[in-house]
Amino acid sequence: MTLRCLLVDFNSYFASVEQQLRPELRGRPVGVVPMMADTTCCIAASYEAKAFGVKTGTQVAEARRLCPGIVFVVARHAEYVRIHHRAVAVVDTIAPVEQVLSIDEMACSLPMGWTSRERATQLALRLKAALREALGECMRVSVGIAPNVFLAKQASNLQKPDGLVVLDAGDLPGPLLRMQLTDLTGINVRMLARLQAQGIHSVEQLWRARREQLRVVWGGIAGEAFFDRLHGLASGVQAANPRRSLGHSHVLPPEMRSAEGALAVLDRLTQKAAMRLRREHLLAGAMTVMLKLTRRHGERLRPERGARFAATADTRALLHTLRGLWPGMVPAGWAPMKVAMLLHDLRQPGQTSGNLFADDVPGTDAEQAALWSAVDALNVRFGRHTVYCGSGHQGREEAPMRIAFNHIPDLETEG
DSSP: OOOOEEEEEETTHHHHHHHHHOGGGTTSOEEEESSSOTTSBOSEEOHHHHTTTOOTTOBHHHHHHHOTTOEEEEOOHHHHHHHHHHHHHHHHTTSOEEEEEETTEEEEEOOTTOOSHHHHHHHHHHHHHHHHHHHOTTOOEEEEEESSHHHHHHHHHTSTTTOEEEOOGGGOSGGGGGSOGGGSTTOOHHHHHHHHHTTOOSHHHHHHSOHHHHHHHHTSHHHHHHHHHHTTOSOSSOOOOOOOEEEEEEEOOGGGOSHHHHHHHHHHHHHHHHHHHHHTTOBEEEEEEEEEEEEGGGEEEOOEEEEEEEEEOOHHHHHHHHHHHOTTSSOTTOEEEEEEEEEESOBOGGGSOOOTTOTTSOSOHHHHHHHHHHHHHHHHHHOTTSSOOGGGSTTTTSSOOOOBTTBOOOHHHHO
16 A cells, blocks of 8 residues: 555644634633533534543533633634635645545645655654644644545544654554544444444454445445545545535524524525525525424424425525425424525536526526626625625524535635
8 A cells, every 4th residue: 555645634623723813712721612602512622621521512511510711712713714724725835735624624645756654754744834833833733644535534533632643554454443433434323333233343343344244334335435445445535526415504592583583594594505506606406494493391393394496596596495395394382493404406507407487587597697696796895795685684694604514614605
C-alpha cells in the first residue's frame, strides 16, 4: 500500500474558534450552544470542558452540573464558515485539497514525491505550523495520513488534540484494534447490530472477516467497498457523490410553537432552500415536510408528508407545494417543537423537460428564472430580507444560518 491521503481534522472546531476570537475564553471550559436556555444542549465543547465529561449533545443543565465553571457561548456560524474558508486556502497551498468533508475536515492528496512516511510526516508538520500561524494558537488540528480517506480519518481520531498519526501497510491493523466498532466511520448503532448478528463484536474480528461476509452484513457491494477501505485497498481520495437532497430544519422557540408559527418557519425554510437550489444550479422534483410534535404527559408525534411535482427551483411553486401538504399536520392539542423540510429528486436543469400545464405560475420558464435571479441578486447585495414572499413574513427572523455535517452554508445566500 502507498500513502496517498492526508486528512486534516480541526479539534473541537466551534469551541476553538470562540477561544481564538475571544482570548478571555482561552484555557477555560467552553460550551457552544444554539441559544441560551437550560433545555438546549451543547453543539460543541472545548477540551477543557470535555475533561469534565461535557460533550456534543450534553444538555446545558447537565453540563453545568458536570462542570460548574463552564462558560456558555451562543454559536456564531458565520464566523465558523469564514475561518473554514481561510483554513482551506492555507491547506491548499501545501497539499491540494481534494475533498471538503465537513466544516472541520478536509482530505488532501499527497503530492508526488511526498508519499513516503518520512516526507508525508514533514508535510503534515509544515501544514500544522502554517495553520497555527495563519489562524492562531487555539486552532489545533489532528492529521491522519494513510492510503485512503477512510484510514486517514481513523488515524486522525487516534491522537487528539494536536495529533499526527500515519497508518501504513506495516502498521495495520494494530492501532485500529484499540478502537470500538462504532468508532469507525460508517458504523452506527444499526450497523453494529447487523455486525453482531454475524458474530463480529470487535475491530479485530471485523478485520479478519472475509469480503463476502461483509457483503452479507451490508446487504450488497457496499460491504465489499467497506472491506477495501478498511484494508487500504480503495483509492486515496474518492470523488464526491452528487448531491441527492437539500433541506433545512429548525427547533422552534416558545413563541412559534403553534400551527401558524410552524408553518411560517417552514415557509422561511422553503424560501432559503429555493435560493440554494438556484445558487447550485439545481431543480427539485419532490418535497418532504417533517414535524416533531409534543403534548401533555410527554407524548410525541412525528408526522411526515411528501409530494412529487415537475422539477423546479421556483420559490412560489415550492411554497404552493408546502401549502398543499400542510392541512392537518398539527392535530388539535399538539404543539410543534421542531420543523424540517427536504427537497429531493435533484437534477440539473438540462436533465428535465418543461411543464406543459404550468398555468398556475404566470410567465415562461425563462421569465421566472430571470425574476428569481433578480430577487437573489438583490438579497445578496442588500441583505437576505430585502425581497421575499410575504407568506413568510412572520418567520423571517427565524432559522438563522446553521452548519450541518454535510453542508457548509454559503455566506451570501444563507447569511
